[in-house]
Amino acid sequence: MSAPLDDLDTLVGRIPDGAKVALPPDYSGCAMAAVRTLIKRGVRDLHLVGVPSVGFQGDMLIGAGCVATLETAAVTIGEYGLAPRFTAAIKAGAIRMIDGTCPAIHAGLQAAEKGIPYMPVRGIVGSDLLEQRDDWIVGADPFGGEDGPLVLVKAITPDITLIHAPLADRHGNAWIGVRREMMVMAHAAKTTLVTFEKLYDGDLLANAEMAAGTIPALYIGALAEAENGAWPVGLFGAYPADDAHLRMYIEMAGTDDGFQTYLDDYVLDRKAAE
Amino acid sequence: MTPNRQGEFQPEELLISTIADMLDGLGHVAVGASSPIPGGAALLARARSGGSLRVSMLGSEHHNAFTNGGTELFDCAAQGRIDAFFLGGGQIDGAANINLVGIGDYPQTKVRFPGSFGSAYLYFLVPRVILFREEHTPRVLVPKVDFISAPGTSEPDVYRPGGPYALVTGRCVFTFDKARKGFSLASVHPGHTVDEVAENTGFDFDVSESVDETKPPDAATLALIRGRVADEIAETYPAFATRVFGDNASVA
Structure with missing residues (x-):
């Protein structure tokens, strides 16, 4: 059984209000075309998990009122400055924030992919983050090791992982190369939705070089072709970020009105590059 | 040359x-x-x-x-x-605690920074963590951070091969003394002065009698x-x- 090949609207229709959605950072594979479609549909109450941080797509979803909870180690739009809608939402108390740290988010997903309840992590003890988390507890090495406390991080199981891949095939496999945080995300989530840049003519798993960097269809719920689908964020190995556009976004999204104009121009009106 | x-x-x-x-x-x-x-x-x-x-x-x-x-x-x-x-901080205090989260009462901070990234882990595990923040002002270098993303030092029972080595700013270089849990002024960048560093630093630090100028490239x-x-x-x-x-x- 291979995953169905959807159009973007159908793919995004698989994300219900209130879903816990894992998203990769801007340097990985961001399904921006899908995020715009999701905003256009008016999705609500998402619980975003930024693995381990989230950038432009998180800021857009927050600004558009699609997010109830944000769980991540950071929100950053790379070189371009603070994420304006995220910053405004925190100030207004408009979203529930679950601050984490990168390795704990990876560890929570790794626990989920192994089907175990938690994963021990070094460090963290003495950070104020610990006091905010009821899903992290301090424990000891059960084997009696004496090199100090460990933080036990509860498994993180997203309902959906949403990513953009450079390639996918007709069998529903998606190639992500060395960006293997997306592999862990796919393993950990109940299902994974993939947009992809180009259709690979053949079977990615039949080619050993490609198979090593391929998420098998077994983890994937559906796929949709989206050329230039990460824009204006870059896609590893394919194209760089649209510097001028991201600058313009930061500028516009600095105010409520400016952000609304941005949405009107590039999301709701779909003047985007697709 | x-x-x-x-x-x-x-x-x-x-x-x-x-x-x-x-x-x-x-x-x-x-x-x-x-x-x-x-x-x-x-x-x-x-x-x-x-x-x-x-x-x-x-x-x-x-x-x-x-x-x-x-x-x-x-x-x-x-x-x-x-x-x-390398780690930075929206706030860094004299005990090398760093705050990457925000200023004011958490979670609805009046100023919000991007978040803690991997600091709460790497600060513990990497032997030579160099703190870097170009802005050297009392609002960044504070007596005590509002939120500890990652602590500068830990209790003896915590596994911690890593920690702060130096703090480099746009005005100077501090080194960190783990035993004393505090910074010492190591050098001042060309065109800057010790007095200026003191005026712009919100925490106390050690100064030796003669502070070097940071070596220009x-x-x-x-x-x-x-x-x-x-x-x-x-x-x-x-x-x-x-x-x-x-x-x-x-x-x-």
């Missing part, structure tokens, strides 16, 4: 050179998010290491050999495979920064490279 006088290099070039001097002789330096100057320093140290220094730079495709996604840096650090890393170092380093950093930080190096990045 004549030594450079003040004014012949840019502040970013001094910072890159100063931080690179702290990396010479190491085996593996990692660079995290939003870190063009530490990234430049790591690339400079690599350029003059004769191939012995490995650099793993987050966000780079050319200067990052990890093949296991976002987790590999953290796994490497826990095993002791990373010798140096020599001509060979500047050539390397403006040539190879500028080219290499431009892949990950194009806006930074254009702003600091302009056309030099491609012609040197």
